[in-house]
Amino acid sequence: MKVVCVAEKNSIAKQVATILSGGNFHTRNSLDKYIKNYDFRCNQFPFTSANSNFYVEVTMTSVKGHISSLGFEGSEDRGGPYSWGNCDPIELYSAPVINSFNFRNVIQSIYKECRDADYLMIWTDCDREGEYIGWEIYMAANYGTNNWNIRMNTTTTAGQPKFNESNTFRAIFSHLERSHIINATRNPKKLDQKSIDAVSARMEIDLRAGLSFTRFLTNFFQNNKLVDAKVVVSYGPCQFPTLGFVVDRDDRIEKFVPENFWYLEISIKRDNTDGGQIKLQWKRGHLFDRLIVYTIYEHCVETGGATAKVTNIVSKPTSKYRPLPLTTVELQKNCAKFFKMSAKRSLDAAEYLYQKGFLSYPRTETDIFPQTMDLKALVEQQKNDVRFRNYASNLLSEDYETSTGNKFSWPRQGSHDDKAHPPIHPIASCSTENLTADQKTVYEYVTRHFLACCSQDAKGHQTSIEVQWATEFFKTTGITVLARNFLEIYPYISWKSTAELPELHMGDTVDLLDTDMKSGSTSAPQPMTESELILLMDANGIGTDATIADHIEKIKGxxxxxxxxxxxxxxLRSTKLGKALVHGFEEIGLEDSFAKPFLRREMENDLKLICSGNKFKRAVVQDMVERYLNYYNITQINKRTLLSVFNRFNG
DNA sequence: GCAAGGTC
Incomplete structure (x- = not known):
């Protein structure tokens, strides 16, 4: 009896094969140089009678991401009826779409391995895209490249497919810990058609909207000589909201008018010995009316004199939390913030380190470590690295006499779990000799972040004092850092003791060394940083962990x-072209759909409803395509507006 | 020459 298992990528296939074979497998090449076939015997599959010691022949192999793509019928060979220039872009809203396989070698390899198999088991990542890739594999296993183009969900091949409901399974796993993988092997499930539908809905909507608007905008801008002949003016449902965030910030900077404000400030003696003083902040913050602040100030001076009364003292322990387990978005944000590295550079470096086996898979949304992972062993690994040796030893030390008290502590749990990958962490300690500067930086950052996750929070003590001067209240807070703990290995953020506060009691009267009415003015927002842009995209559901960096690069390009x-x-500053596009669509009334994240978020929401069974794919596609067609018609009617807005920004 | 999503 033979089982063929197919993972989303070679690294997963290899690791699962290692676990299920106990390291005893034979490696064969496939037709693709990145993909290997791993042959072994295994007695964990439940495809037999009650005999639990039944061994089956297993070939574990993989694909490398998607193996098919959606396009318009007849346009895969250039000159098809729906290729660029051969039809009015508006036809793309009704043109038939077709799912065609690419990566001929990958598909033939799967087909070949499956020829003599009794069972097919899908081991793609357990997320939406993984489910769809599972479906692609299922099609490849049944049809190979014989049926090169397959209309969505309708195959023309006669007869029963070799693989069907009864002999096709799907492994459910979220990480690569041994017992978890064995459990997944013993309890196979079925591919989830709803997730597959959601992905195919996304593909069709993005294809129709993206290509129709891109062709229209490019032709229109080129024909009117707004851009050079070879420049593509693309529209993408992720590109535009990303651009919108940047343009919006630049607009706010441009429109900003500083406003004056006024506030009160008082200071008291730090202690009885030296002359140091502590400033207290007005609880009203600041006010924009000079006369009112002046009146309050006068009143306080007259009735309060030079003394104030202590109205509240709160003294309590405080902590600075260690970071949450590391996700892709957090990695990109922090590398941008701490090292001024673009999202693409940090992800590229992490990708390389993953390929080399130094880091775990770098594309993950998960900020919870699975309970079954042996994190102490991963900390132990870092004793091999001079940079982390002492810290890691201390963390694991059982000897309270010599240790710092900063003991290993299971990481905090975030609220995201993509069910596909654990948080990013170091796999092996790595020598830095053959790494580029970026790779060194990213490895060190990930390792420090991981060790920080496994440490204790920083501990401190916080005292807040509130005093009343006539009618007004003022306050200040002081912090004493008692134990730095995770901060010792995480130098990217600082937490310092502030000046010590005087020892005071409720009801005490304190002398005011100084009272003052001060003024200031509001300042313009700063332009967008890449770190902020990633945060905004993530929070608004624009792109995924794997594509956020691509979208930013795309609109730069x-x-x-x-x-x-x-x-x-x-x-990141918007160009004249970028501003003209956003404001052009704004002026024809499509701002919310095109330059804001709302439409994308709505679509993401619909996809979730497809996954939960609350909407049908057909209804979602129909609705969204109709809406885009409507936007397309509005744009056609108002295209002169796009022109005049462009000229306004480039005049 | 076009989208977004996987992965190399």
Whole structure:
């Protein structure tokens, strides 16, 4: 009896094969150089009678991501009826779409391995895209490349497919810990058609909307000589909201008018010995009316004199929390913030380190470590690295006499679990010799982040004092850091003791060394940093952990935005073209759909409803395509507006 | 020459 298992990528296939074979497998090449076949025997599959010691022949192999793509019928060979230039873009809203396989070698390999198999088991990542890739594998196993183009869900091949409901299974796993993988092997489930539908809905909507608007915008801008002949002016349902965030920030900077404000400030003696003083902040913050602040100030001076009364003292322990387990988005945000590294650079470096086996899979949304993972063993690994040796030893030390008290502590749990990958962590300690500067930086950051996750929170003590001067209240807070703990290995953030506060009691009268009415003015927002942009995209559901960096690079490449250095900081600024596009669509009334994240978020929401069985794919696709068609018609009617807005920004 | 999503 033979089982063929197919994972989403070679690294997973290899690791699962290692676990299920106990390391005893034979490696064969496939037709693709990145994909291997791993042959072994295993007695964990439940495809037999009650005999639990029944061994089956297993070939574990993989694909490398998606193996098919959606396109318009007849356009895979150039010159098809729906290729660029051969039809009015509006036809793309009704043109038949077709799912065609690419990666011929990968598909033939799967088909070949499956020829003599009795069972097919899908081991793709347990997320939406993984489910769809599972379906692609199922199609490849049944049809190979014989049926090169397959209309969605309708196959023309006669007869029963070799693999069907009864002999096709899906392994459910979220990480690669041994007992978890064995459990997944013993309890196979079925592919989830709802997730497959959700992905195919996303594909069709993005294809129709993206290609129709891109062709229209490019032709229109080129024909009117707004851009050079070879420049593509693309529209994408992720590109535009991303651009919208940057343009919005630049607009707010441009429109900003500083406003003056006034506030009160008082200071008291730090203690009885030296002359140091502590400033207390007005509880009203600041007010924008000078006369009112002046009146209050006068009143306080007259009735309060030079003394105030202590109205509240709160003294309590406080902590600075260690970071949450590391996700892709957090990695990109922090590398941008701490090291001024673009999202693409940090992900590329992490990708390389993953390929080399130094880091875990770098594309994950999960910020919870599975309880079954042996994190202490991973900390132990870092004793091999001079940079982390002492810290790791201390963390694991059982000897309270010599240790610092910063003991290993199971990481905090976030609230995200993509059910596919654990948080990013170091797998092996790595010598830095053959790494680029970026790779070194990213490895060190991930390791420090991981060790910080496994440490104790920093501990401190916080005292707040509130005093009343006539009618007004003022306060200040002081912090004493008692134990730095995780901060020792995580130098990227600081937490310092503030000046010590005087020892006071409720009801005490204190002398005011100084009272003052001060003024200031509000300042303009800073331009967008890449770190902020990633945060906004993530929070608004624009793109995924794996594609956020791509979208930013894409709109840089289209010259909608451009990086601009200012001192140490690099900002992302919108170009004239970028502003013209956002404001053009704004002026024809499509701002919310095109330059804001709402439409994408709505679609993401619909996809979730498909996954939960509360909406049908057909209804979602129909609805969204109709809406885009409507936007397309509105744009056609108002295209002169796009032109005049462009000229306004480039005049 | 076009989208977004996987992965190399």
């Amino acid at each position: 289209r010259e909608y935005i451009r990086p601009e250095k200012s001192g140490k900081q690099t900002y």
